[in-house]
Amino acid sequence: MGRRQILAGAGVAALAAPGLARAQGEAIRIGEINSYTAQPAFLQPYRNAWLLAQEQVNAAGGINGRRLETVFRDDAGRPEDAVRLAGELVNAEKVSLLAGGFLSNVGLALADFANQNKRLFVASEPLTDALVWSRGNKYTFRLRASTYMQSAMLVEEAAKLPAKRWATVAPNYEYGQSAVRWFKELLSRAKPDVEFVAEQFPALGRIDAGATVQALAAANPEAIFNVTFGADLTNFVRQGSTRGLFERRRVVSLLTGEPEYLDPLGDEAPEDWIVTGYPWEQIDTPSHTPFREAYRRRWNDYPRLGSVVGYDTVMAIAALLRKTPTLETEALVEAMSGLKFQSVLGPVEFRAIDHQSTMGAFVGRTVLKNGKGSMADWRYADGKDYLPSDDVVRTLRPQA
Amino acid sequence: MATLEVEGLTKSFGGVRAVQGVTFAVEPGEMLALIGPNGAGKSTCFNMLNGQLRPDAGRVRLMGRDITGIAPRQVWRLGVGRTFQITATFGSMTVLENVQMALLSHHRRLGQLWRPVARMDAAPARALLDRLGMADQAARPCGILAYGDLKRVELAIALANEPKLLLMDEPTAGMAPQERVSLMALTADIARESGIAVLFTEHDMDVVFSHADRILVLDRGRLIAEGEPAVVRADPKVREVYLGSGAVTGAH
Amino acid sequence: MENLVLQALSGLASASSLFLVASGLTVIFGVSRVVNFAHGSLYMLGAYLAWTLVTTLPRGHLGFWGGVIGAALLVGLIGLLVEVLLLRRIYRAPELFQLLATFGVVLIVQDLALMTWGAQDLLGPRAPGLRGSVEIVGLRFPLYELFLIGVGPVVLALLWLLFHRTRWGTLVRAATQDREMVGALGVNQRMLFTSVFFLGSLLAGLGGALQLPRESVNLHMDLSIITEAFVVVVVGGLGSLSGAALAALLIGELHAFGILIVPKITLVLVFLVMALVLVVRPHGLLGKPEAAARGGQGSAEPVIGPAPPALRWLALAALAVAVVLPPFLGDYAVSVLTELAIFVLFAASLHLIMGPGGMASFGHAAYFGLGAYGAALAAQWLGAPMLAGLALAPLMAGIFGLVFGYFCVRLSGVYAAMLTLAFAQIAWSVAFQWVEVTGGDNGILGVWPDAWAAPKLVYYYLALALCLGATLFLRRVVHAPFGYALRAQRDSTLRAEAIGIDAFRIRWLGFALAAAAAGIAGGLFAYGKGSVFPTYMGIPRSVDALLMVLLGGVQTLSGPIIGALAFTGLQEQLVRLTDLWRLILGCIIVLLVLFFPQGLAGAARARWEARHGDA
Numbered sequence A: 001m002g003r004r005q006i007l008a009g010a011g012v013a014a015l016a017a018p019g020l021a022r023a024q025g026e027a028i029r030i031g032e033i034n035s036y037t038a039q040p041a042f043l044q045p046y047r048n049a050w051l052l053a054q055e056q057v058n059a060a061g062g063i064n065g066r067r068l069e070t071v072f073r074d075d076a077g078r079p080e081d082a083v084r085l086a087g088e089l090v091n092a093e094k095v096s097l098l099a100g101g102f103l104s105n106v107g108l109a110l111a112d113f114a115n116q117n118k119r120l121f122v123a124s125e126p127l128t129d130a131l132v133w134s135r136g137n138k139y140t141f142r143l144r145a146s147t148y149m150q151s152a153m154l155v156e157e158a159a160k161l162p163a164k165r166w167a168t169v170a171p172n173y174e175y176g177q178s179a180v181r182w183f184k185e186l187l188s189r190a191k192p193d194v195e196f197v198a199e200q201f202p203a204l205g206r207i208d209a210g211a212t213v214q215a216l217a218a219a220n221p222e223a224i225f226n227v228t229f230g231a232d233l234t235n236f237v238r239q240g241s242t243r244g245l246f247e248r249r250r251v252v253s254l255l256t257g258e259p260e261y262l263d264p265l266g267d268e269a270p271e272d273w274i275v276t277g278y279p280w281e282q283i284d285t286p287s288h289t290p291f292r293e294a295y296r297r298r299w300n301d302y303p304r305l306g307s308v309v310g311y312d313t314v315m316a317i318a319a320l321l322r323k324t325p326t327l328e329t330e331a332l333v334e335a336m337s338g339l340k341f342q343s344v345l346g347p348v349e350f351r352a353i354d355h356q357s358t359m360g361a362f363v364g365r366t367v368l369k370n371g372k373g374s375m376a377d378w379r380y381a382d383g384k385d386y387l388p389s390d391d392v393v394r395t396l397r398p399q400a
Numbered sequence B: 001m002a003t004l005e006v007e008g009l010t011k012s013f014g015g016v017r018a019v020q021g022v023t024f025a026v027e028p029g030e031m032l033a034l035i036g037p038n039g040a041g042k043s044t045c046f047n048m049l050n051g052q053l054r055p056d057a058g059r060v061r062l063m064g065r066d067i068t069g070i071a072p073r074q075v076w077r078l079g080v081g082r083t084f085q086i087t088a089t090f091g092s093m094t095v096l097e098n099v100q101m102a103l104l105s106h107h108r109r110l111g112q113l114w115r116p117v118a119r120m121d122a123a124p125a126r127a128l129l130d131r132l133g134m135a136d137q138a139a140r141p142c143g144i145l146a147y148g149d150l151k152r153v154e155l156a157i158a159l160a161n162e163p164k165l166l167l168m169d170e171p172t173a174g175m176a177p178q179e180r181v182s183l184m185a186l187t188a189d190i191a192r193e194s195g196i197a198v199l200f201t202e203h204d205m206d207v208v209f210s211h212a213d214r215i216l217v218l219d220r221g222r223l224i225a226e227g228e229p230a231v232v233r234a235d236p237k238v239r240e241v242y243l244g245s246g247a248v249t250g251a252h
Numbered sequence C: 001m002e003n004l005v006l007q008a009l010s011g012l013a014s015a016s017s018l019f020l021v022a023s024g025l026t027v028i029f030g031v032s033r034v035v036n037f038a039h040g041s042l043y044m045l046g047a048y049l050a051w052t053l054v055t056t057l058p059r060g061h062l063g064f065w066g067g068v069i070g071a072a073l074l075v076g077l078i079g080l081l082v083e084v085l086l087l088r089r090i091y092r093a094p095e096l097f098q099l100l101a102t103f104g105v106v107l108i109v110q111d112l113a114l115m116t117w118g119a120q121d122l123l124g125p126r127a128p129g130l131r132g133s134v135e136i137v138g139l140r141f142p143l144y145e146l147f148l149i150g151v152g153p154v155v156l157a158l159l160w161l162l163f164h165r166t167r168w169g170t171l172v173r174a175a176t177q178d179r180e181m182v183g184a185l186g187v188n189q190r191m192l193f194t195s196v197f198f199l200g201s202l203l204a205g206l207g208g209a210l211q212l213p214r215e216s217v218n219l220h221m222d223l224s225i226i227t228e229a230f231v232v233v234v235v236g237g238l239g240s241l242s243g244a245a246l247a248a249l250l251i252g253e254l255h256a257f258g259i260l261i262v263p264k265i266t267l268v269l270v271f272l273v274m275a276l277v278l279v280v281r282p283h284g285l286l287g288k289p290e291a292a293a294r295g296g297q298g299s300a301e302p303v304i305g306p307a308p309p310a311l312r313w314l315a316l317a318a319l320a321v322a323v324v325l326p327p328f329l330g331d332y333a334v335s336v337l338t339e340l341a342i343f344v345l346f347a348a349s350l351h352l353i354m355g356p357g358g359m360a361s362f363g364h365a366a367y368f369g370l371g372a373y374g375a376a377l378a379a380q381w382l383g384a385p386m387l388a389g390l391a392l393a394p395l396m397a398g399i400f401g402l403v404f405g406y407f408c409v410r411l412s413g414v415y416a417a418m419l420t421l422a423f424a425q426i427a428w429s430v431a432f433q434w435v436e437v438t439g440g441d442n443g444i445l446g447v448w449p450d451a452w453a454a455p456k457l458v459y460y461y462l463a464l465a466l467c468l469g470a471t472l473f474l475r476r477v478v479h480a481p482f483g484y485a486l487r488a489q490r491d492s493t494l495r496a497e498a499i500g501i502d503a504f505r506i507r508w509l510g511f512a513l514a515a516a517a518a519g520i521a522g523g524l525f526a527y528g529k530g531s532v533f534p535t536y537m538g539i540p541r542s543v544d545a546l547l548m549v550l551l552g553g554v555q556t557l558s559g560p561i562i563g564a565l566a567f568t569g570l571q572e573q574l575v576r577l578t579d580l581w582r583l584i585l586g587c588i589i590v591l592l593v594l595f596f597p598q599g600l601a602g603a604a605r606a607r608w609e610a611r612h613g614d615a
Ligand SMILES: Nc1ncnc2c1ncn2[C@@H]1O[C@H](COP(=O)(O)OP(=O)(O)O)[C@@H](O)[C@H]1O
Pocket: B013, B016, B017, B018, B036, B037, B038, B039, B040, B041, B042, B043, B044, B045
C-alpha cells in the first residue's frame, strides 16, 4: 500500500498550500470532489478560497488543536467518477466527511453515495432542488441557495414589472428546466394574468444564439426570463443586443450578476437586467470586507461567487467540527442539522427540516461602470425568506 | 439434363453493352472454355451466373431450375463453386481454415458459438488440399501466399460443397506455364470423376485447347463461335478476333 | 413571415460557420483517411490565437483582420506540425489508429489552452465596420452575420478553384478518389498529405477565428464543434466539399426552424438528421461508395491462433492475482478492480465488432448505457432484485443492438461508425429528456446491490466472474465458426457471399452480441455505482471504449483487455496525482502511438514473434 500513500500524499501536497507540515495523525481530513478540469472558470476561485479558509482556520489553531486538511479530487464532470473518488476518499484517504460538487448530477450521485455509505456530505454548489427535496437524505446538506430560492427571489422582482407576456430561455438540462418551471409557477401564482408566449431550450454550451434570439423576438414578449450562463449567455447577449431583442424589454436573469458570468462580457454586459449575483466590490459588511481583502492578499485577485462558496463551505465545516468533539458520522450529521455559522454573506443556518442552508443571494440591476458590468440597487435576499413553508417542504421531501 | 443452361443473357453498364444475348449450356463432366479478348464480357457473364450481377435480360437455369437474379450465397447452396479472376480468400486465415470455412458453411454450422473451428471439418479440408497438392501449405496464412497457390486454394474452396458446376474465371492467371497445365489437368480429372460441369475462361490457348471439351468465343459481348476446339480454331471469325496474336494457331 | 426570413438568414450564418470547419475536416479525411478528432482543438486554437492577436495588434481593420488571418495561418502551421511529427509516422497503422493519436492531441491542447489563456471565457472585440445591424424586411439583422453568410460561399468557391484549376488540387482530388493511384503516379505523397493538413487546419483555424465577434472564446469550443463538424462531413459525404456545404446548409436551417416548433430539439436534431440521411443514403448526400480499400486479396490482418503458452501462463497468473489478492486490499482498491473488470468486458465487446467484425463503432456506449438503464429502470419501477436487473441489462442492450445494428451494419467504414454514434446520441437524448421515466440528467439513484452482494469484495467477485466469463465467452466465439464467419466477411465479402455466408446477417448478429455483452458491463456498472446517468451513454464513454481497443491493439484478442487495463488504470492514477492529468495522459497516448503503432498487445505480439521466428 506504500505506493498508494505516496500518490495520495502527492495529491495533497500538490493541491494544498506549500509548506503545510502535516501533524502526524492529528489532522482532520476533508474529502473534496469537484469538476475541476471540466469547469475551471468557476472552480479555480472556489478552490483558492477554500485553501484560504483552511489556512485561516489552521493559523488560528485549527479545530481544537487539530489542523484541517483537504484532499481534492477532480471528477472531470462525470458523476460515475465522482462516486469512485468518493469511495477512494472515504476508504483509502480516511477522510472524515465529503464535500464539493458543482454539477447537479454529480451532487446527486455523491449524495446517494453518502446515504448508502453513511457519510456526511456537504454539497457546496450544486443547485438542483432534488438534492435536498425529492432526493434529499439524512447525510446530505447543501450550502448554496437552490434553483428554487434564486427563482423565487427573481419572481419577487418580476411580479413588480408591468409585463404580462413573458418568454423564457434556459439551457436544456435539469437546472434550466426546473428554473423555468419554478419561475412560471411562482410568477403565475403572484400574478395570475401573466402569459408565457415562448420558451427556448438551447443545448448547454451549444446555443445557436442568432436563431434563438430571433425565435424569441418573433413571439414579441414584453419581458424575458433568462437562465443561460457562461458561453451561452455571452453569445445570447451579443446576438440579442445587435438584433435589438433587449430594447423596450425587461430581462430577468438568474446568476447573471455573478462575476463569473458578468465579467467575461466586459463592456458588452447588458444593462438594467434584473439579476441575482454578487457585487463583490460594493459589499462592505464586517463579514465580507475582511474576506475580500484576505482573498486579494492571498491570491492577488478579486473573489468570485465561487470563492464565497468555497470559503463558506470550509467555514461551515469548521463550525460543525467545533461543535462536535467526535468525528463520528452520526454525531456530525446530528450537529449539522440546525448548525448556525457566520458566513461571508451573513448568518446562515443549515435547516433541520430539509438540510438546506439559508445562504442568500444578491438581487439587483446590472449596470455598466468603467466599461465593466456591475450591479446597482442591490439588496441581500436572505435565503430563509425564499423557501416554501414547512408544510410544503415536508411534501417536497416525503422520505425524510 | 444439362447442368447449366443460359439463355439470352444480357447486361449493360451505362452505355457499355458488356454482354448481349448469350446462350449456351454445359453438360455434367464437361469442360467448357469461354474465351475472348480482354473486355469481351467474360467476367460479366460469370458474375451473372453466380448471382453477383442481375442480368438485364435472359435466364439462367441450374439443373433445370431457374436461378436468375438470386443472391450468390443461394446460388452457392444450389451447388455452384466459383473462383475469381482476382483471387478472393480470407487473408487472416490459414489455407486450411479457408477450406474449413467453406465446409462449415456447407454443413450450416457457422452459427455455432462454442466449439473451436480448429476441431471442425479439419479432416475433409485436409483431404481436399491433399487432392490439390496443397497439403504442405495448410498451416500458412492466405495473406502471405503466392498468387498461384491462392488460385489452388480458391479451387479447393470451390470444391468444398460438392458442386455440380464450377465457374472458374481465369483460374491459372499468374501461374507458371507448367503449373497451369497441371492445375487444369487436375481440374479436368476431378470434373470427370465427379461429373462436375466446369465453365472456365483462360487466356493461355495451350491450356484451352488441351483441356476444353468445347469452346465458346465471346467478342464485345456477343458469342461469335462455339464448338469443339478444332472447329473453333478453324473458324475465320475467331481468327479475325485474335488476328495477329497467333494465339489461336498457337503451338499445340 | 418577416420573422421566418430572418430565421432563415440566421440559419445561413450558422451554416456558413459550420461549413468552414467541416470543409477542413472533409479535405483532410478525403486525402489521408484520418479521422481527425483534433480538428475541434484546432478550431478552438484559432479562436484563442485570434483573440490574442486582435487584442494585442493595434485596433482597426488591420489589427482585426490581420489577427484573424494570422491566427488561421498559425493554426495551419500547428496542423502541419502535428502531421509531420505525429501522424506521418503512423499512416500504416491499422484503420482508425490515427484517431487515437489525434485524441491525445485533444487532451494536450485542452490543458495547454487552459494554462495559456486561463479558465475564464474571453470575449473578443467585434469586427470593425461590422458592429451594427441592417434592416431586412423591417427587422434588424447583424451585419457580421451577413458577412458570415457571404464567407461560406466565397471559401467554397476558392476551394473549388484550388481543387479544379491547380495541379495540386487535381492531385488532391485524385487522392481523395483513389489513394493507391497517387502512390502509383509516383507523386510525392508526403508533401501532398502535409499540405492538405496545412490547408485543413487553416480552415479550422479560420472558422474559429471568425467566431471571435460572435461568441466568447472558451475551453469547451473544441468538443462542442467536433461532433457537429463530423456530422456535416458524413451527411455531406466523406471527402465531398459540395456535400459538406449542402449538409451545413441543411443542418443550419433545420436548427433555425426546428427550434420554432420543438424548442428542445437542439440536443438531438443533428443526429436525427444524420441517422435519416445515412439510412436512406449510405454514403451521405453527395458521397461516392468508397473503392474497396481491401482488395479481394484479403487484408494484412494477422491469423489468430490459440494463445502461446507464455501468454496463457501470464493470463493465469493475472487471474490468480485478481482472485487471491483483493481480500487483502482496501475497499477502494477493490472498487477500482471492479471497474477494471467491467471495462475489460466493455472493451472486449467493442473489439468483437471492430476487430473480427471489421466495423468501427463510435457509439458503443449506447449499449453500455442501455444495459445500465435496463437494470436501473427495473430496480426503480419494478423493484426488481439485483440478479433480475443484471439479467435484464444484456437483454435490453441486445434488443437495441438488434434494432440499431440492423441499420448500422449495412453501412461501411466511417459511415457505419457515425450511424452508431447517431443512434447512441438518440438513446442518450431520450435518457436525458424523458425526465419522468429516466430522471433526466439527474439520473436514477439508489441502484444498489442486494444485501448479499453489498460488500465491495463480494460485488467484485460477482463482477469479475461475470465480466471474465463474458470476455472469455467472446474470445471463445472468435475461435468458433461464428467468429470465423465474422472475420470471413471482413476479409472478403465477395468470397464470403460466394461460399454461402450471409455477410449482413453475420455482422448484424455480431453487433447484437457485442451490444448484449456491453449491456452486461453496463448493468454491473450501474449496481457498482449505485446510480445511472445519461453520461453512461455519452460520447466520451464511447470514445473511451474506442481508445481502449485501439491502445491495446485491434488485431490481437488480448488487445482490448490490455488496452482497458492500461487506459483505465492510467487515468485513475493520473487524475488523483495531478490537475494536469489531461496533458500527461495526452502525452503518454501520443508516445504510445508513436512507439507501438499496433497497440500494446500488438507490439508485444510482434516482439514475441520476432523472438520465436513465428510466421
Ligand atoms: N461494374 C462495371 N461497371 C461498368 N462497366 C463494367 C463493369 N464491369 C465490367 N464493365 C465493362 O464491361 C465490359 C466487359 O468487362 P469484363 O466482363 O470484365 O470483360 P472480360 O472479363 O472479358 O475481360 C468492359 O468494357 C468493362 O469495362
